[in-house]
Amino acid sequence: MGKPATTDTREIIVEILLDLEKGQDFSHKLIKAVLDKYDYLDPRDKAFIKRVTEGTIERQLELDYYLNRFSSVPVRKMKPLIRCLLRMSTYQILYMDAVPDSAVCNEACKLAAKRGFRTLKGFVNAVLRNISRSKDKMPLPDPTDPVKYFSVKYSMPEWIVNLWLPVYGTEGTETLLMGLLKIHPVSLRFCLELSETEREDLKKKIEATGVHLSAHKELPYVYLAENLENVSELPGFAEGKFTVQDASSALAVKAAKINPGDFVMDLCAAPGGKTILAAEYTKEAGHVLSRDVSEYKTALILENLERMHRTNVNVEVHDATVYDAEQEASADVVLMDVPCSGLGVMGKKRDIKYHVTPEGLKSIQELQRQIVEAGWRYVKPGGVLLYSTCTINREENQNMAAWITEKFPFVLEEERQLLPGTDETDGFYFARLRRRT
Numbered sequence: 078m079g080k081p082a083t084t085d086t087r088e089i090i091v092e093i094l095l096d097l098e099k100g101q102d103f104s105h106k107l108i109k110a111v112l113d114k115y116d117y118l119d120p121r122d123k124a125f126i127k128r129v130t131e132g133t134i135e136r137q138l139e140l141d142y143y144l145n146r147f148s149s150v151p152v153r154k155m156k157p158l159i160r161c162l163l164r165m166s167t168y169q170i171l172y173m174d175a176v177p178d179s180a181v182c183n184e185a186c187k188l189a190a191k192r193g194f195r196t197l198k199g200f201v202n203a204v205l206r207n208i209s210r211s212k213d214k215m216p217l218p219d220p221t222d223p224v225k226y227f228s229v230k231y232s233m234p235e236w237i238v239n240l241w242l243p244v245y246g247t248e249g250t251e252t253l254l255m256g257l258l259k260i261h262p263v264s265l266r267f268c269l270e271l272s273e274t275e276r277e278d279l280k281k282k283i284e285a286t287g288v289h290l291s292a293h294k295e296l297p298y299v300y301l302a303e304n305l306e307n308v309s310e311l312p313g314f315a316e317g318k319f320t321v322q323d324a325s326s327a328l329a330v331k332a333a334k335i336n337p338g339d340f341v342m343d344l345c346a347a348p349g350g351k352t353i354l355a356a357e358y359t360k361e362a363g364h365v366l367s368r369d370v371s372e373y374k375t376a377l378i379l380e381n382l383e384r385m386h387r388t389n390v391n392v393e394v395h396d397a398t399v400y401d402a403e404q405e406a407s408a409d410v411v412l413m414d415v416p417c418s419g420l421g422v423m424g425k426k427r428d429i430k431y432h433v434t435p436e437g438l439k440s441i442q443e444l445q446r447q448i449v450e451a452g453w454r455y456v457k458p459g460g461v462l463l464y465s466t467c468t469i470n471r472e473e474n475q476n477m478a479a480w481i482t483e484k485f486p487f488v489l490e491e492e493r494q495l496l497p498g499t500d501e502t503d504g505f506y507f508a509r510l511r512r513r514t
C-alpha cells in the first residue's frame with residue numbers, strides 16, 4: 078500500500094464503520110458512495126480506505142473476539158467511535174504490513190482525541206499495544222469445537238457454519254470459508270460476438286493499462302482482472318465490448334442451452350447480466366423479455382442494454398409472483414435468477430453474513446416458491462426452466478430443484494453448486510429443468 082494513510086483517511090474509515098453500525102446501508106454501497114465523494118483523493122489513499130473498511134467488516138467477529146480478550150471493556154459496551162476505531166486499528170495491526178504498528182496506535186490515539194475522547198487515549202493505546210505485542214499468538218477457540226473455531230477464525234456467524242458443516246464436512250467447510258475471504262478479482266465477460274482475434278486485441282489493450290487478465294478455465298470469453306481500479310475507464314467498456322459479470326452467472330446462462338432465434342424470459346433480471354448474455358445467445362433472430370419488480374430496477378437493465386447495444390430485448394416492470402396468462406407456454410427458456418440469501422457473494426458483499434437470519438431464509442424461500450409457482454407455466458413443453466441463486470444453502474438450491482420436479486412437470490437435467498475456494502467464482506447454484514412434453 079506504500080504511503081501511510083493520513084489521520085483524515087482513517088477518520089473517513091471510522092465514519093463508514095459508524096454509518097454501518099447505524100444500519101445505514103450495505104457496506105459495498107456505502108464504500109462506493111464515499112469513494113465517489115472523495116474522488117479527488119490520491120488513489121493510494123482510496124485503496125487504503127477500501128481495503129481497511131472491507132477487511133474490518135469482513136473480519137469483525139474475529140476482531141471482536143480478540144478485543145474482548147485484550148480490553149477491560151467488552152466490545153458491545155464501548156462507545157461506538159472507540160469500538161470502530163479499535164476494530165479498524167486491530168485489522169491493520171494483524172493484516173496489513175505496510176503501516177508500522179506504532180503508527181497505527183499513534184494515529185488511533187490522535188483520532189480518539191480529535192473526536193472528543195481525549196480521556197480514552199490511554200485505553201486505546203494500551204489495548205492496541207497489547208494486541209501488537211501478541212499478534213503472532215492470537216487466541217482462538219479450541220478447534221475441537223469446529224463451529225466456534227471456524228466462526229471466529231473466519232468471522233462467520235455460528236448458525237451459517239452449522240448450515241455448511243453437515244453438507245461439506247470439516248475440510249470442505251474450511252475451504253469454503255477461506256475461499257470467501259480471499260480477494261476476489263473482478264470478472265469481465267467479453268461479448269460473444271467478438272472473434273478470438275478481437276478478444277485477444279481487446280485483452281492486450283486492457284492489459285496495456287496495467288490490469289492483469291487471466292482467462293477463466295471453463296469460459297474463454299471470461300477474464301479475471303487483477304489490479305483493476307476503474308472498470309468504466311477501460312478500453313472497450315464504453316463501446317459495450319465487455320461487461321462485468323461473474324463467471325458463475327455466465328456459466329448458468331450457458332447451461333440454459335439457448336439457441337439462436339429462441340424466445341427467452343428473464344423474470345428477475347436487474348441489473349441485466351443474464352439478460353444481456355441470453356440476448357447474445359439468441360442473436361438478433363431471437364428475443365428476450367426482461368422483467369424486474371420496480372422501475373428503479375428496470376432502469377438499471379435499460380442502462381446496461383444501451384451500453385451493450387442490445388436491441389433484441391424488451392424490458393418490463395412485472396412482479397414475478399404474479400402469473401401473466403399472456404405468456405403461457407410461450408418461452409423456449411425461462412430464467413429464474415431468484416432473490417436469495419446471497420451467501421455465495423459474501424466475498425463481494427461483505428456484511429451480508431451479519432444481516433441474514435434463519436427466519437430471513439424461510440421468508441426468502443417462500444418468495445422463491447411463489448416465483449416458481451407463477452412462472453413455470455411460461456416454459457413451452459420441451460423448453461427449459463433455468464433456476465439459479467447466488468447462495469450456498471441446500472434449502473434454496475438443491476431442495477428447491479427437487480421441489481420443482483415433484484410439484485410441476487419438469488425433469489432435472491443438470492445442477493451445479495459452484496463454491497468459492499474450489500471454483501474460480503462466487504458461490505452460485507443453477508439447475509436446468511426441462512418441461513415434459
Ligand SMILES: C[S@@+](CC[C@H](N)C(=O)[O-])C[C@H]1O[C@@H](n2cnc3c(N)ncnc32)[C@H](O)[C@@H]1O
Binds near residue numbers: 344370395396398415
Ligand atoms: C439475483 S438478482 C438478479 C440478477 C440478474 N439476473 C443478473 O444476472 O444481473 C434478483 C433480482 O430479483 C428481483 N426481484 C425481487 N423480487 C422480485 C419479484 N417479486 N419479481 C421480480 N423480480 C424480483 C430483484 O429486484 C433483483 O434484481
